[in-house]
Amino acid sequence: MKLLHRCVTVAVLIIFVGSVCHAQERRSQPKDTLLSGQTVVDLTHPFDRNTIYWPTEDGFDLIRGKAGVTDKGYYYSANRFQGAEHGGTHVDAPIHFYKDRQTVDAIPIQRLIGEGIVVDVSEACAQDADYQITIEDLRRWETEHQRQLVDVIVLLRTGNGKHWQQRERYLGTAARGPEAVAQLHFPGLEPSAAQWLAEHRAIKAIGIDTASIDFGQSRLFESHVNLFKHNIPAFENVANLDKLPTEKFQVIALPMKIGGGSGGPLRIIAMVPEQP
Numbered sequence: 001m002k003l004l005h006r007c008v009t010v011a012v013l014i015i016f017v018g019s020v021c022h023a024q025e026r027r028s029q030p031k032d033t034l035l036s037g038q039t040v041v042d043l044t045h046p047f048d049r050n051t052i053y054w055p056t057e058d059g060f061d062l063i064r065g066k067a068g069v070t071d072k073g074y075y076y077s078a079n080r081f082q083g084a085e086h087g088g089t090h091v092d093a094p095i096h097f098y099k100d101r102q103t104v105d106a107i108p109i110q111r112l113i114g115e116g117i118v119v120d121v122s123e124a125c126a127q128d129a130d131y132q133i134t135i136e137d138l139r140r141w142e143t144e145h146q147r148q149l150v151d152v153i154v155l156l157r158t159g160n161g162k163h164w165q166q167r168e169r170y171l172g173t174a175a176r177g178p179e180a181v182a183q184l185h186f187p188g189l190e191p192s193a194a195q196w197l198a199e200h201r202a203i204k205a206i207g208i209d210t211a212s213i214d215f216g217q218s219r220l221f222e223s224h225v226n227l228f229k230h231n232i233p234a235f236e237n238v239a240n241l242d243k244l245p246t247e248k249f250q251v252i253a254l255p256m257k258i259g260g261g262s263g264g265p266l267r268i269i270a271m272v273p274e275q276p
């Protein structure tokens with residue numbers, strides 16, 4: 001009996017020590033089951049002094065606070081920031097252009113996570129900075145991929161994203177203030193195409209690599225209105241759309257949850273399956 005007891009004790013000890021070692025190993029090397037076999041593409045521009053905001057807005061401001069070793073011996077740094085809801089990579093909540101529609105904190109998470117697809121109109125946009133994406137462009141994607149635009153996050157690749165570092169090229173003007181708005185030139189989604197998506201398809205959300213879902217020369221922002229009437233949120237100034245395939249990847253787009261906000265800074269990523 002005594003020997004058996006000792007054996008059991010030793011066995012328990014071995015299991016215990018083994019599990020402690022195992023736990024330590026796991027702590028030092030976190031295993032990533034969610035992202036295994038996936039390439040993550042960050043679709044977010046950084047928020048800093050160069051971040052592009054609408055001409056009527058001040059840019060992003062990081063107000064430096066303390067940074068250094070405290071008198072208690074530990075290091076501490078903390079800053080403050082300020083900026084408009086709509087600037088850099090951000091989401092437009094439906095209430096941005098439609099009364100009594102969802103505020104940013106009320107957008108269902110299900111609309112912000114899901115399969116992404118890319119409609120590539122970069123050739124047409126290279127010819128015409130004021131190009132507006134048509135129903136035909138969207139239908140062409142459907143024909144090529146043999147499926148309808150249903151339950152997907154639609155990302156519009158205009159090619160404008162590659163001009164992000166040059167404000168004048170990206171917006172069509174480097175001018176600021178209310179007068180600059182009339183000088184904006186960049187592609188967008190045609191209002192009839194926005195209406196078609198909202199009424200004849202069932203998309204979760206839409207995003208674009210320009211400063212607005214409506215093209216730069218828009219005066220009535222009708223694509224905003226047509227989408228937001230149906231509570232379809234829009235992502236603007238989306239980065240790195242040139243690094244995505246045209247379907248079969250996942251998007252996670254989580255904005256800052258500003259209570260009652262009309263939009264907000266957005267961290268958006270794509271997870272693209274690695275080829276076997």
Ligand SMILES: [Zn+2]
Binds near residue numbers: 086087090092236263
């Ligand atoms: Zn916006």
